[in-house]
Amino acid sequence: MPQSLVKNYIHIVFSTKYRQDFIDEQIEKELFPYIAVICKDFESPALQIGGYDDHIHILCLLSRKMALMKLVQEIKAHSSKWIKTKGPQYENFFWQDGYGAFSVGRNEVNRVINYIKNQRQHHQNQKFKDELIEMLEKHDIEYNEKYIWD
Template structure:
């Protein structure tokens, strides 16, 4: 085949270091727009970004030209540097080292988008740790919980 045709929707999830509450409602919209621009720079269109004070979800169409690991690395590096410029309360901001990446079927895009939009409401009843473990189980991913948290 003379051309590469790829369409990979990916749901990316990662938290702040030690799940510290840094992403308050005062900064989240600007942070999410900034992350969307980073994704765009790497030809990976952000479809929806959301989260709570200690973690984010990114639903994107991953470029055929970049590995997921590289996109996450770039998003974390650039957004971490950016958020530290937003005031003294953000100067100790860091993202956790790892991330979760889950493929999304095109027919499930609306479900995932709605899930991401409603993160603050969702987390009134469920903390991030339990949410992430549920995602791993739902996606039948093997894991050792002692390596999930820093």
């Protein structure tokens, strides 16, 4: 085949370091579009970005030229540096080291978009820890809770 044809929808999830509540509704209005630009710059357009005070969800179309790990690393590095310029309350902002990433079938894209859009409402009823464990189990990913939360 003379060309590479790829379409990988990826749902990425990661939290702030120690799950600190840094992502308030005010900063997310700037943070989410900023992350969308990073995704676009790495040829992995974001279809939806959302989150809650201590974590973020990104649904993107992963570039055929980009390793997932590299994309997440670039998103975290650039957004962390940027957010620290937004005021003294963000001086100690960091993302956690790890992340979760889940493949999304074409028929599930709209459901995931709506899920990500409604994170603030969703987290009135479910904690991030329970949400992440549910995602890991749904995707049959083995995990050790000690390394997720420590």
